[in-house]
Amino acid sequence: MKILMLNAHESKGGAARAARRICDALSQVGVDVQFQYVYPQAMGLRDKGRFLFRALRDRLPALLSARKRVMFSAGFVANPALVAKINTSDADIVHLHWVNAGALSIADLLRIEKPLIWTLHDNWAFTGGCHVMWDCQRYTSGCGACPVLGSGDAEDLSARLYRRKRLIYERLNLTFTCVSRWLAECAQASGLTYDQNIAYLPNMIDCQRFTPGNQMLERERLDIPLGRQIILFGANAALRDANKGYVLLLSALADLPPDADIELVFFGDSSSVDSIGGFPVRWMGHVADDAVLIALYRAADVMVVPSLQESFGQTALEAMACGTPVVAFAATGLVDIVDHQINGYLAKPYIASDIAQGIEWVLGHPDYPALARAARVKAESCFDQRHVALQYLNLYERKLLEARKSCGHVANDS
Secondary structure, three states: OEEEEEEEEOOOOHHHHHHHHHHHHHHHOOOEEEEEEEEOOOOOHHHHHHHHHHHHHHOHHHHOOOOOOOOEOOOOOOOHHHHHHHHHOOOOEEEEOOOOOOOOOOOHHHHOOOOEEEEEOOOHHHOOOEOOOOOOOHHHOOOOOOOOOOOOOOOOHHHHHHHHHHHHHOOOOEEEEEOOHHHHHHHHHOOOOOOOEEEEOOOOEOOOOOOOOOHHHHHHHHOOOOOOEEEEEEOOOOOOOHHHOHHHHHHHHHOOOOOOOEEEEEEOOOOOOOEEOOEEEEEOOOOOOHHHHHHHHHHOOEEEEOOOOOOOOHHHHHHHHOOOOEEEEOOHHHHHOOOEOOOEEEEOOOOHHHHHHHHHHHHOOOOHHHHHHHHHHHHHHHHEHHHHHHHHHHHHHHHHHHHHHHOOOOOOOO
16 A cells, blocks of 8 residues: 655645654554655745745735735645646555645646545635634635635635535545544534545654653753743744734733743744743744754643644644643644643633633642643553554555445455
8 A cells, every 4th residue: 555645845834744743653554655745845946936936826815805914725726747746656545634835726636536535734625715714604604704804795705715615525535534523523514524524533643752851851951940930832933823822821921920930931933022921931943853842842841832723733742742731722623632630721712811820730730740641641542653543544445445446346455
């Protein structure tokens, strides 16, 4: 069995990290898997120009709207060269991940001549174009009057794209996998995907690599104070992406006791601010090296993930695998990862003061080592890469058998 794993980016973003982890785990259980990407991490001028041209065309509707910074993709930028490469490959199954930014058009799916599995990392596949739908429910019945686009027109672009997707999905035999139960429930509620094959298969983690360690030793290596309690927060473009909850985190930190001996460590973005809520803050910037991430998780006392919407929550899982309890809101994909007052704290959505209470609860826990152990146990028991990889292997085998039956013959897997 040969699997072609396809993602827009080589390593940028959570979907790329998740796709690569699936590749690594599948390889370890004997699956022949190739990771195909459209945009490399290290891009020369030509690659950068190509990326910007395709990505901007894909996001043009949002850029022309009143809300230029929202994520909305039209999905009409075709990629015939990539489709041809896929069709001439020896892959038995094509496994799609995040394929926006002009990587593939929605119509390109009709041109791929191989069985398709599509892992969803956001809301785009089952909406009229938005990636984060917030509290909008229009995706269940056709979109239109799109709040992401700032539109009041029931027949706007989101409604037209929604109908186009529906016509395309009706001609495909797609299998969707969702990385959280919440995401699967949303897909099942959508008028686009309610009648499609939808499975819950979570993101995975290498529990042999992401492990608890010596907190004091990691702090010395990172030059983080040994005597203070460390609050960790991190997300890609954390200060610019409103969905990551940075503003709510600031409010929560303002509710903490001003005399608490706390230091903040933030990664994924940078700032010249050296103090927040009266607490010193250390900015780590973008962290691409897993070894540094692991050291940060081990050095922290609590990881705060105040996102408004998370399809999964990989930083939460990574922290827990390293034995660091997590505070998050009791909403969306994070409820699959954090168990309230067992391995972390789930605050009432979206109340900043309850995030503050959760931070205090973790930092003041009478048996913190037990809390840390529970976080590690949850990561191992539910998200270990070998366990999830075997679920994917089972899905591939069923998909391949289904495809062979539809062609009128059944052969042994090779």
